[in-house]
Each structure stands twice: as structure tokens, then as C-alpha cells.
Amino acid sequence: MELQLLHTVAETIAWRDRAPRPLGLVPTMGYLHEGHLSLARRARQENASVAVSIFVNPTQFAPQEDLAAYPRDLKRDLAMLDGERVDMVFNPGVEELYPPGFETSVSPGPIASRLEGERRPVHFRGVATVVTKLFTILRPDRAYFGQKDGQQVRVIQRLNDDLNLGVGIVVCPTVREPDGLAMSSRNVYLNPQERQAALVLYRALCLAQERYHRGERDAGRLRLAMEELIGREPLARLDYVSVADQRTLEELERVVRPAMVSLAVRIGKTRLIDNLLLGEG
DSSP: OOOEEEOSHHHHHHHHHHSOSSEEEEEEOSSOOHHHHHHHHHHHHHOSEEEEEEOOOGGGSOTTSSTTTSOOOHHHHHHHHHTTTOOEEEOOOHHHHSOTTOOOOOOOOGGGSSTHHHHSTTHHHHHHHHHHHHHHHHOOSEEEEETTSHHHHHHHHHHHHHTTOOOEEEEEOOOBOTTSOBOOGGGGGOOHHHHHHTHHHHHHHHHHHHHHHTTOOBHHHHHHHHHHHHHTOTTEEEEEEEEEETTTOOBOSBOOSOEEEEEEEEETTEEEEEEEEESOO
């Protein structure tokens, strides 16, 4: 069946009402990579219908952030999704989702105020609002997100639970380049020297993981080890490192329950984030 490209809410609702169930949704901002395709693949395995949204959401960008420069290539994205047997791509314009007079937003609460939320105060309100709209328009049975955006996953899980949206949130592993760099649409901004320097993020996470597996439970020592390693990379400017409760994202003193180790680092002008989970299962 041919991939359908839809641009309006009305035609997307009409498609949704005809689509065989269950329906899986993969929300994206486009400029797709293997991480996104892994989500589409999982959705294809688990659902009768698969929809992907491609929308660079302006409400999650602050004025000084890279909205205008964010990479876009719809033709390329559609060819990649066609190869994964996706049924429909929803690609609305900004005024289709935020028409004149739009003034409602979704405030996701304390879990969104830490880490990324502390540094990007409007970000998760924008994410929560657009995801709520996508869930309302498409009413998917399942929605697929990557662990790469670990805090975003927790914000969306909280949103889904608190507002009784009834969507099965499926979290898929971070997809990495062979050298460990987490796949990200923003990696395209890196020049060759910066691309090499960016490996410091994964090396720092692996160092914390290794020390945890060797018995270190003091979260402060884990953070310090990561900070010191990143400090030795000349092109890296550390934004934050975190060792937080996996469920609440509150910083831990000791890692005695499942935790998310995460960090944000600027490599040149590009801000990259990554995370690993400790103590699962």
C-alpha cells in the first residue's frame, strides 16, 4: 500500500477513522536517521497501521535556539519511511496545529523543571502541548519514543498517565553510531574535529556505568568522574551532568534504586545530550 502524505488535521482524522487497529504513532521533527527508523520498524511489527508525524514544533524552541536552522528534508524522510512500510505521514504546517487565536498549552509539572527543563524553560511545555495534540488527533494505541531523549520520555509518560490519554508508551533503546555517538538530527552540525570530540559524551556515560558496575554508589563521585573526563576534551563545554532517580529525575546522593545518568555538552556551537540507565531490573 502506498505511503500517504497528509497535511491537515481533518484529513488525518478521516484517515485515522478508516485505519485498521491497532495504530502505532512515531512522533518526529523530521531529518530522520536510523534511530527514528528503528521506532518505525518496532511500530510496524506491533501494529496493523503505522503513522509518523513530521513537524518541527516551534513552541519547544526558545527565541535564541536553532528553530530556523533545524535541518529539514521531507523528500528524503518520505523515501526512508516508505522503505519501512509506514502507512501515513502527518506533516502539518505551523498554522494547522497552532491556528490564529490558539492559546492553550499543557504544563507538565515538576518532572519537566529539572535538567533540560531548567536550562530550556519553555521546552517541555511545547513538547507536552504538541504530543497531546498528536495523541488527540490520531488516538494511537501505542506511541514510540527513543530513550536518547530520556527526560522527554518521562515527561510524556507522566502526561499520558495524569491526563488519562490511554496510549501505550513504548520506549526503545538509543541507537548509536559504531563509535558510540548517539544518533541525533543535530549531529549534522558537527565538523570532523567536533564529531570526534563529541565521543566524550558516551565515554563519560560509560565511565559512570563502569564505576557503578564495580560497586560505586556515591552519585557525587560518579558526577565528578564524568566532569573530569569531559574537562579534558578541549572542544567540549559542559552544561550539566546528572545522576537522578529514573522515575522522578530528582538528583540522587546514592544510587540505591534505578537511576538515569545524563549529560548535556556543547561541542562548538552544537548542544548534545545523552544518557544511560543504571540498575534496571
